[in-house]
Amino acid sequence: MKDKSLIKRFGAYGYVVPAMLVFAVFLFYPFFKTIYLSMYKTNKMGEAKLFVGLGNYIDLLTSKSFYNSIAVTVIFVLIVVTGSMLLGLIAAVLCNKTFPGIRFFSTAYALPMAIASSSAAMIFKIMLHPSIGIVNKLLHLDINWINDPKYALVCVAVLTAWLNSGINFLYFSAGLSNIDESIYERASVDGANEVQKFFQLTLPGLSPIMFYTLVVNIIQAFQSFGQVKVLTQGGPGESTNLIVYSIYRDAFFNFRFGSAAAQSVILFALIMCLTLVMFKVEKKGVQY
Amino acid sequence: MASVSLVNICKSYNNGFQAVKNFNLKVEEGEFLILVGPSGCGKSTTLRMIAGLDEISDGELWIKDRLVNFLKPQERNLSMVFQNYALYPHMTVYQNMAFGLKVHGIDKDEIDKRVKHAAEILEISHLLDRRPNALSGGQKQRVAIGSVIVRQADLLLMDEPLSNLDAKLRSQMRVELAKLHQKLGATIIYVTHDQVEAMTLGTRIVVMKDGEIQQADKPAELYRNPVNQFVAGFIGSPTMNFIETIVYRVGNELQLKFGNQYIQVKGLLAKRLLNMDYEGRELTVGIRPEDFHLEGEEGTDIEMEIDVREMLGAEILIHGESEKTPISAKLPPESKVRAGERVKLYADIAELKLFDAETGVNIFYAQNGNGEA
Amino acid sequence: MENIIAKSPEHISREELIALQKLENQKAKIKRRSETGILIGANVVMAILILLPLLYAISIAFMPSSELFTTAMNLIPQHPTLENFHQALVKVPLVRFVINSFVVAACITFGQIISCSLAAFSFSFLEFKGKNILFMIVMATMMIPGEATIISNYLTVSGWKWLDSYQVLIVPYLTSAMGIFLFRQFYMSFPISLYESAKIDGCSNIRFIFRILLPLTKSAIGAMAVYTFINAWNMYMWPLLVTGSNELRTVQIGIGMLDSVDSQSITLMIAGVVMIILPSISIFIVGQKQLIRGMFSGAVKG
Numbered sequence: 024m025k026d027k028s029l030i031k032r033f034g035a036y037g038y039v040v041p042a043m044l045v046f047a048v049f050l051f052y053p054f055f056k057t058i059y060l061s062m063y064k065t066n067k068m069g070e071a072k073l074f075v076g077l078g079n080y081i082d083l084l085t086s087k088s089f090y091n092s093i094a095v096t097v098i099f100v101l102i103v104v105t106g107s108m109l110l111g112l113i114a115a116v117l118c119n120k121t122f123p124g125i126r127f128f129s130t131a132y133a134l135p136m137a138i139a140s141s142s143a144a145m146i147f148k149i150m151l152h153p154s155i156g157i158v159n160k161l162l163h164l165d166i167n168w169i170n171d172p173k174y175a176l177v178c179v180a181v182l183t184a185w186l187n188s189g190i191n192f193l194y195f196s197a198g199l200s201n202i203d204e205s206i207y208e209r210a211s212v213d214g215a216n217e218v219q220k221f222f223q224l225t226l227p228g229l230s231p232i233m234f235y236t237l238v239v240n241i242i243q244a245f246q247s248f249g250q251v252k253v254l255t256q257g258g259p260g261e262s263t264n265l266i267v268y269s270i271y272r273d274a275f276f277n278f279r280f281g282s283a284a285a286q287s288v289i290l291f292a293l294i295m296c297l298t299l300v301m302f303k304v305e306k307k308g309v310q311y
Numbered sequence: 312m313a314s315v316s317l318v319n320i321c322k323s324y325n326n327g328f329q330a331v332k333n334f335n336l337k338v339e340e341g342e343f344l345i346l347v348g349p350s351g352c353g354k355s356t357t358l359r360m361i362a363g364l365d366e367i368s369d370g371e372l373w374i375k376d377r378l379v380n381f382l383k384p385q386e387r388n389l390s391m392v393f394q395n396y397a398l399y400p401h402m403t404v405y406q407n408m409a410f411g412l413k414v415h416g417i418d419k420d421e422i423d424k425r426v427k428h429a430a431e432i433l434e435i436s437h438l439l440d441r442r443p444n445a446l447s448g449g450q451k452q453r454v455a456i457g458s459v460i461v462r463q464a465d466l467l468l469m470d471e472p473l474s475n476l477d478a479k480l481r482s483q484m485r486v487e488l489a490k491l492h493q494k495l496g497a498t499i500i501y502v503t504h505d506q507v508e509a510m511t512l513g514t515r516i517v518v519m520k521d522g523e524i525q526q527a528d529k530p531a532e533l534y535r536n537p538v539n540q541f542v543a544g545f546i547g548s549p550t551m552n553f554i555e556t557i558v559y560r561v562g563n564e565l566q567l568k569f570g571n572q573y574i575q576v577k578g579l580l581a582k583r584l585l586n587m588d589y590e591g592r593e594l595t596v597g598i599r600p601e602d603f604h605l606e607g608e609e610g611t612d613i614e615m616e617i618d619v620r621e622m623l624g625a626e627i628l629i630h631g632e633s634e635k636t637p638i639s640a641k642l643p644p645e646s647k648v649r650a651g652e653r654v655k656l657y658a659d660i661a662e663l664k665l666f667d668a669e670t671g672v673n674i675f676y677a678q679n680g681n682g683e684a
Numbered sequence: 685m686e687n688i689i690a691k692s693p694e695h696i697s698r699e700e701l702i703a704l705q706k707l708e709n710q711k712a713k714i715k716r717r718s719e720t721g722i723l724i725g726a727n728v729v730m731a732i733l734i735l736l737p738l739l740y741a742i743s744i745a746f747m748p749s750s751e752l753f754t755t756a757m758n759l760i761p762q763h764p765t766l767e768n769f770h771q772a773l774v775k776v777p778l779v780r781f782v783i784n785s786f787v788v789a790a791c792i793t794f795g796q797i798i799s800c801s802l803a804a805f806s807f808s809f810l811e812f813k814g815k816n817i818l819f820m821i822v823m824a825t826m827m828i829p830g831e832a833t834i835i836s837n838y839l840t841v842s843g844w845k846w847l848d849s850y851q852v853l854i855v856p857y858l859t860s861a862m863g864i865f866l867f868r869q870f871y872m873s874f875p876i877s878l879y880e881s882a883k884i885d886g887c888s889n890i891r892f893i894f895r896i897l898l899p900l901t902k903s904a905i906g907a908m909a910v911y912t913f914i915n916a917w918n919m920y921m922w923p924l925l926v927t928g929s930n931e932l933r934t935v936q937i938g939i940g941m942l943d944s945v946d947s948q949s950i951t952l953m954i955a956g957v958v959m960i961i962l963p964s965i966s967i968f969i970v971g972q973k974q975l976i977r978g979m980f981s982g983a984v985k986g
Binding site: 038039046049053068117122123130136137145147150193 | 720723724726727730731734735736737738740741744752753754755757759798799800802803805806807810811812815818822825827828829830831832833834835836837838839840842855856858859861864889914917918920921924925936937939940943950953954957960961964965967968969972975976980
């Protein structure tokens with residue numbers, strides 16, 4: 024009798040234990056440990072040795088390299104988000120009306136989401152190769168895309184936009200199919216042409232999913248790593264040294280775990296603030 | 312205001328299905344025309360072809376002396392209320408109503424004037440800043456109608472506009488639609504599957520079945536003088552009783568026999584049936600529930616067993632069977648009948664409808680009708 | 685044109701009308717066809733643009749490396765060869781990597797489905813103290829980017845001497861907030877009476893989950909499985925940090941071994957890339973319908 028009531032009382036928790044255990048060990052604990060580490064100087068083993076308070080942060084905020092990382096990351100995120108959302112939107116609009124072969128095309132548009140960033144980066148590496156790459160051949164250019172600080176960041180960004188466009192296509196397609204078909208009929212009876220319908224019905228109709236997609240895209244873009252590692256290693260110079268890559272380099276090449284942890288915390292704060300701001304804006308903007 | 316002519320309008324699909332067959336009709340200016348029929352009868356398709364939302368497979372569509380078959384919806388100068396209202400979810404009520412005017416490039420002050428005026432007529436002035444999601448079904452309905460009114464189009468099309476409302480609101484909106492038609496004087500073509508809506512709103516009703524017009528007539532005429540068994544059964548509630556009988560001659564009289572019972576027919580009516588050679592043949596007798604009475608002439612009575620008695624206040628409905636044929640009757644509220652009883656019901660012979668059992672045609676339609684079919 | 689149409693019915697002859705209709709029907713047909721044509725054309729252009737990297741990779745994978753090194757246009761291999769694939773398999777233990785990735789991705793997928801559905805069951809059918817707060821905490825974890833924890837996680841697992849093992853690749857990913865959220869969304873759409881009547885019939889919770897709940901949520905599980913498997917297969921940063929030996933490298937890291945400056949090996953590398961992309965793409969194509977139905981139909985409204 025007693026046992027049974029015990030199960031009744033705590034059984035419900037039992038089902039969440041596996042999930043919560045993993046979260047606790049690999050998410051909550053390391054999250055707080057990262058904050059803790061960010062206030063210490065560490066040894067090569069990553070053990071906290073010397074408390075420096077906000078020292079690591081102050082070091083970062085006075086270092087040119089860190090500001091460069093931030094600037095590079097912001098530009099990168101802007102290009103990636105704009106590019107991938109535009110690609111996804113165009114593809115979704117193209118597949119909005121049925122036509123013969125639509126299934127092939129919609130699979131094609133979603134496909135990049137199944138491809139690993141590292142594999143994609145290797146392919147792009149060849150495509151962007153200065154002498155044998157198809158990009159230079161097709162465009163009749165002679166640009167050393169990856170080794171030129173002017174172009175390297177754009178290349179990584181375009182690659183990332185391509186990778187992320189697949190899932191955006193699915194989001195936008197779902198968003199489009201959610202728009203009531205009859206409002207288009209009403210609009211054409213009301214006298215609207217196709218352009219008016221697109222800008223006055225389709226785009227506003229997509230705005231809720233557009234917002235969600237925007238948030239997801241920004242978070243995702245901030246976390247790009249594999250493509251940088253494979254394609255540019257943060258270079259040339261520091262022109263593609265995104266924060267995530269900088270964290271990786273500081274921690275696992277320079278063994279400055281404290282500084283890397285501080286950068287992680289700043290990255291987290293940045294994403295957090297952005298998300299909160301966007302939710303605030305959304306509450307004001309999208310009202311239905 | 313506009314007149315609309317449909318000449319041999321057809322709608323067929325690639326798989327060979329014919330949704331509308333040879334539809335011929337002239338809708339006069341200012342008419343409130345109802346297209347009514349069971350679902351799948353082609354009424355909505357017809358309306359959508361008039362609107363330009365569905366392509367016309369064959370035939371001619373004239374609006375105000377213009378052949379519009381090949382014009383886009385926006386070029387036909389008409390407006391339409393959709394079954395689900397089709398309000399733009401991201402626009403306020405005001406913007407919803409103004410949209411059709413805005414895309415036509417009408418100036419702001421004029422739009423403002425028209426929208427406010429329409430809102431006043433429909434009593435939704437206080438809702439102008441709301442979005443559709445914050446509206447009740449009835450309010451959405453008004454906004455949809457408001458968007459149509461402000462257009463001041465020649466022709467209003469309505470596709471089952473009341474079907475998403477609850478019963479009480481529906482009857483209320485029905486009255487308002489009728490009022491609105493009088494006020495605007497516009498030509499309205501209105502699709503519904505609800506015969507009550509059709510009867511109360513229409514100046515003329517087109518009953519459709521399987522893509523074909525069965526009958527196009529004034530409401531009273533449809534009720535009094537249906538062209539066939541389908542129309543007779545479709546119009547009126549509860550539906551007309553149909554009794555399958557065989558015609559026997561007894562002297563100068565005829566007996567319409569079913570099972571062990573019969574209805575007696577004498578005089579002119581009997582003579583006409585004999586002239587038409589119906590002796591020994593099958594006839595379906597149609598009697599409206601309201602044409603049964605508890606007293607009457609001997610020989611016009613049938614006996615039925617009451618299964619259910621419904622007290623509706625102003626009247627009593629009884630449902631039951633007579634010789635395995637289901638029968639309903641509408642009786643005065645003071646009638647003392649109970650479920651489980653057997654009663655004698657006297658049919659009003661003058662109101663009998665007789666249908667050829669094979670073709671379903673009302674055999675006296677041409678003779679006593681003055682409809683303009 | 686306009687003035688013919690504007691003539692009233694009485695002023696237009698039968699023949700004129702029929703001719704007019706024929707003409708207009710023809711026009712309408714051509715217009716419709718050309719509209720579809722333009723749409724398909726635009727789609728073809730877009731699809732080529734999107735698929736270009738993949739098509740190019742496939743083409744190079746079949747190219748002898750001598751053919752790659754020309755300045756001339758070389759979109760399609762002149763003398764297609766399977767040699768690259770063969771060489772890639774010889775040069776690095778690609779099969780081993782594929783097996784590793786497969787084991788890891790399968791375990792992660794299976795583990796996530798179990799842990800997420802158990803947690804979601806508890807969150808949607810059971811009542812317990814702190815349920816809402818706990819659920820909020822789970823949702824909040826979606827806000828923490830992996831990078832904020834990866835350093836500490838690395839230090840933790842290296843402290844445990846877990847580096848270079850299967851468990852280090854699998855265990856940290858055995859649950860996901862998104863999975864819990866997705867399953868909970870599905871479970872919430874079931875009436876609570878489903879659970880209550882099973883209880884009255886004497887069905888235990890575990891039995892209820894495996895016999896009733898999981899079979900009913902096949903589409904969510906399908907979507908989750910496709911999504912999780914692909915993501916696990918494509919995982920990069922974590923395996924890069926925690927594996928060092930050939931025995932435990934996953935495909936994404938292992939393929940890097942082919943990525944060298946040695947120009948002769950470019951075709952090998954691409955052949956390898958094509959081979960490791962193939963499994964994730966196949967799973968995606970097979971599971972695409974499931975994925976869309978399970979994940980995006982609900983996600984939009986949420």
